[in-house]
Amino acid sequence: MRRIVVVGASAAGLAAVETLRREGYDGTLTLVGDEALPPYDRPPLSKQLLAGEWDADRLPLRTPADLTALDLDLRLGVAATGLELTERTVALADGREVPYDGLIVATGVRPRRLPGEGAHVLRTLDDALRLRDRLAPGRRLVVVGAGFLGAEAAAVAWRLGARVTLLEPAPVPLAHAVGTEVGEVLTRAHLDRGVDLRCGVTVTEVTEGGVRLADGESVEADEVLVAVGSQPNTEWLDGSGLPLGDGVVCDAYCEAAWGSPRPKAGGVYAAGDVARWYNPLFGVSMRIEHRANAAEQGMAAARNLLRPEARKPFAPVPYFWSDQYDMKIQAYGFPRGHDEVAVVDGDLAERRFVAVYRTGDRVSGALAVGMPPKAVRLWRQAIAAEARWHETVRRRRPPGSDFLQIT
Structure with a gap:
């Protein structure tokens, strides 16, 4: 195997290329990323960076010297647009094609949006900096979605002196994940600080001056942050033959091509937020959007791709953390x-x-x-x-x- 391509230059993709080199792979190693920036850490975007406690220069996951030492064919600022399994090539937005013997898909997710214009989302460094520049004492911020991302951003905005309204369609935020009683405990942290938390409401549209609810009511705001979940970045794989379903569908080894005709040489694996794999520890298929899982799965996929004769199931205990108030x-x-x-x-x-x-x-x-x-x-x-x-x-x-x- 002389050519390996990793598509996605965030935590999972970086972990994959580092693991390949550490495990002795010395062939051509291409890392493709749609952002122009080298791999950086995303969890601080809704915490330290949004709060102004960190500058952007603290986010890179590796120094330029570290990346140079990996001897990568680094393709940043260009998205993958297609995959040809039979020919074993990845098409890029700049019109080029990159051949591979082995491929790891780590293209992550993107935020879901609502109808209307002008709302913020929070996924990239530019997103976080744009919102940070708009937060100030007395500014009215509406956060749509009281999941972990929305709750973290609301907490930071409150600390910065903004007047925060938090809108959530569920009766109790996060109850689907942590249970009603625990969800209520986390909810009270917002109420105790004067955040205007409204549950059981549905936002139908972002407007010029705020948002509109399903019952016709308008909620005014200077800024709106939409945090209503994410979508796996798999559109570039449509028609490729890979099994897709709320992510790239994988087996217990993170191999993505198991449900379709396999390439003649090498394999296709997936890792990180985009991968939906069978976790044998829990006996279910899952897709995990957490930083720790992305890095661990990137390493596991790289090892299994490099040494298919010694593959091991990826069976982690998922871990995540959140800072709120x-x-x-x-x-x-x-x-x-x-x-x-x-x-x-x-x-x-x-x-x-x-x-x-x-x-x-x-x-x-x-x-x-x-x-x-x-x-x-x-x-x-x-x-x-x-x-x-x-x-x-x-x-x-x-x-x-x-x-x-x-x-």
């Missing part, structure tokens, strides 16, 4: 669709607790707010070991603490 939120596992949640340490009312989640008869997730990292890492081990719920929850409950079953 004075809350540090950490979570492990895959609690979506859980059957039960219980607080095993701390107190919900104090916004300092560890909650664990049951799916079937096993521990499937854990979330901590305001707790030391070790308090939730213990539960990561239980999730990885596929620990049974009743015996594990009771055995690991801290001595003297109350066990609170929520649902």
Whole structure:
């Protein structure tokens, strides 16, 4: 295998090319990215950078010297526009084609938008800088969507003195992911600070002076941030033969071409936010939009591509974190669709607790707010070991603490 192409120059793509070189690959290695900037870190965009605590020069994931040492055929500022499996070529927006023997798709996601013009989104460095320049004391900001991204941006805007309205279609923000009671705890952090949080409302349109709701009401704003989820960047793969469905559909090894005719040589793998792969630890297909997963999956895909005879399933315990106001939120596992949640340490009312989640008869997730990292890492081990719920929850409950079953 003398030519490997990685499409997507963010965390997953960078991890892939670094792993390939570290594992001894010395052939041509092309890294394609649609942004003109070299790989940079995205989580700080809605936190430190938006708050003005960091400048943009703190975001690059590697120095220029580090990238030079990788000896890359670096194609930045040009998007991939098509894939030909039989000929094993990637078409680029500049009209060129890049041949490959092995390919890793790491094209990430883009923000969903609403009808109307003038709203901000928050995915790229330019997005964050544009919004930061518009935030100031007394400015009215409407944030559409109270998920983790919208909540983080609302918290930063509040700290900067903006008057924040947070609009959410669900009755309780994040309840689908963390449960109603935990979602209500996170919600109160906004209400306690005077954020105008409105749940159960649907925004139908961005207007010149704010947004319009489904019931016809207008909410005025100087700036609007839309944070209503994302879409995998797979359009460039339409008609390629790769299996697509809310991302690039992969097997447990992150191979993307398993459901279609395989190339004659080499394989096609996917990693990061764009990859929907079968995680054997949980027995489900999942697509994870978290920074840690992107890097880990980029490494796994690179190893499996390079040494297919020694492939290993990618079976991580997903991890993410979020900073909102004075809350540090950490979570492990895959609690979506859980059957039960219980607080095993701390107190919900104090916004300092560890909650664990049951799916079937096993521990499937854990979330901590305001707790030391070790308090939730213990539960990561239980999730990885596929620990049974009743015996594990009771055995690991801290001595003297109350066990609170929520649902």
